[in-house]
Amino acid sequence: MMPESTFHIPAEWREAAEEIAAGGGPVMVIGAPGSGKTTFCVYLAGYFCRRARRVAWIDADPGQPFLGPPAAYSLGLYTDAAELLKRKKPLVMGFIGNTSPVGHLLEAISSIQKLYNRAMTLGPDLVIINTCGLVSGGAGRELKYHEIDMIAPRYVVAIQQKSEVEHLVAPLSQRAGVLIQRLPVSQDAKISTTEARKAIREQRFKEYFRGADYLDIALSDVGIHGPGLGTGERLGFRDVNRLSKILQSIVVHAELSADRLFVVTEGEYAMDELYTAKEQYGVREVTVLKKSELDYLLIGLNDDRNYCLDMGIIRDMDLKEQILRVVTPLKDPAAVRNLSFGSLRVNPAGAEIGQW
Ligand SMILES: Nc1ncnc2c1ncn2[C@@H]1O[C@H](COP(=O)(O)OP(=O)(O)OP(=O)(O)O)[C@@H](O)[C@H]1O
Numbered sequence: 001m002m003p004e005s006t007f008h009i010p011a012e013w014r015e016a017a018e019e020i021a022a023g024g025g026p027v028m029v030i031g032a033p034g035s036g037k038t039t040f041c042v043y044l045a046g047y048f049c050r051r052a053r054r055v056a057w058i059d060a061d062p063g064q065p066f067l068g069p070p071a072a073y074s075l076g077l078y079t080d081a082a083e084l085l086k087r088k089k090p091l092v093m094g095f096i097g098n099t100s101p102v103g104h105l106l107e108a109i110s111s112i113q114k115l116y117n118r119a120m121t122l123g124p125d126l127v128i129i130n131t132c133g134l135v136s137g138g139a140g141r142e143l144k145y146h147e148i149d150m151i152a153p154r155y156v157v158a159i160q161q162k163s164e165v166e167h168l169v170a171p172l173s174q175r176a177g178v179l180i181q182r183l184p185v186s187q188d189a190k191i192s193t194t195e196a197r198k199a200i201r202e203q204r205f206k207e208y209f210r211g212a213d214y215l216d217i218a219l220s221d222v223g224i225h226g227p228g229l230g231t232g233e234r235l236g237f238r239d240v241n242r243l244s245k246i247l248q249s250i251v252v253h254a255e256l257s258a259d260r261l262f263v264v265t266e267g268e269y270a271m272d273e274l275y276t277a278k279e280q281y282g283v284r285e286v287t288v289l290k291k292s293e294l295d296y297l298l299i300g301l302n303d304d305r306n307y308c309l310d311m312g313i314i315r316d317m318d319l320k321e322q323i324l325r326v327v328t329p330l331k332d333p334a335a336v337r338n339l340s341f342g343s344l345r346v347n348p349a350g351a352e353i354g355q356w
């Protein structure tokens with residue numbers, strides 16, 4: 001992060017900070033990629049910290065976060081402007097599961113609300129919410145609409161060159177108490193390439209997993225939000241054998257709930273036999289997971305309120321012993337009470353190796 005003295009602060013940015021200082025928060029900053037959202041948030045947080053105010057910072061950008069690792073939303077508290085120059089570990093995170101919120105819009109909405117609730121317990125003078133650059137298309141519109149709806153910020157700061165985010169601001173015209181601050185993009189703002197953004201994400205993952213180690217988690221001790229694992233009655237060896245025959249594969253785990261048969265296989269299976277399994281078990285859905293698909297998958301290691309303590313990378317799942325082995329910076333599994341499966345596969349060196 002560059003020192004704030006090297007920012008070129010447009011006069012409008014300064015006026016906005018003054019107005020926000022008088023009007024209060026929360027402040028949600030929106031804009032296209034590279035428009036200067038994070039830079040404005042740093043400027044605004046610095047402005048408040050220098051006036052001895054406490055700033056809660058919610059990072060709602062799973063692609064290019066300021067705080068914390070990618071694939072999560074994070075909460076931090078700043079009381080001193082100097083802290084903005086070094087990377088702080090978030091107080092708590094909300095697990096998103098991928099570096100793009102597309103496909104994880106519900107996680108994005110619930111995480112922003114949870115982090116906002118947590119931020120309020122810190123008694124901050126201002127809550128700043130830095131958002132992601134997904135501003136166009138159906139997913140961008142839905143995400144921003146509902147994030148704004150959840151928080152009902154005092155100020156929506158819309159940073160734009162021309163009218164890149166007007167379509168996100170238009171639905172707010174009749175919202176009580178929501179004020180729009182339109183700000184120009186700084187002349188020094190630089191849009192980075194897709195490759196450069198990917199390299200930054202890799203670097204951030206790598207920093208996050210530096211010093212990470214293996215941790216074993218007992219699946220019987222946790223609640224699981226994922227493809228179906230841990231949500232049904234575990235089937236015995238007779239059913240496992242039967243399913244192995246139907247799916248022409250080695251089934252290592254199967255469970256049945258009211259709506260779904262969930263099966264884990266070792267290797268390939270006969271996809272065109274899924275309807276047979278569906279019929280035989282009288283369910284609407286059959287979900288089959290090949291064990292190899294789990295390798296390197298991101299997983300949220302969450303506490304008893306489902307706040308993310310740390311992220312992990314799945315390295316093994318022993319379904320017989322009910323042990324999940326992950327690589328994570330978290331040292332003690334005791335506080336892990338819930339797991340959330342992500343949809344991105346990443347190695348501990350930070351390389352994104354595929355989608356689930
Ligand atoms: N006021 C400014 N003065 C100097 N440089 C700036 C200013 N605003 C933005 N920049 C530069 O432009 C680039 C993009 O800015 P920034 O990261 O704040 O944008 P963003 O909207 O948060 O982008 P992203 O969508 O990637 O999160 C950065 O290199 C940043 O340093």
Ligand SMILES: [Mg+2]
Nearest residue numbers: 037038061064
């Ligand atoms: Mg940013």
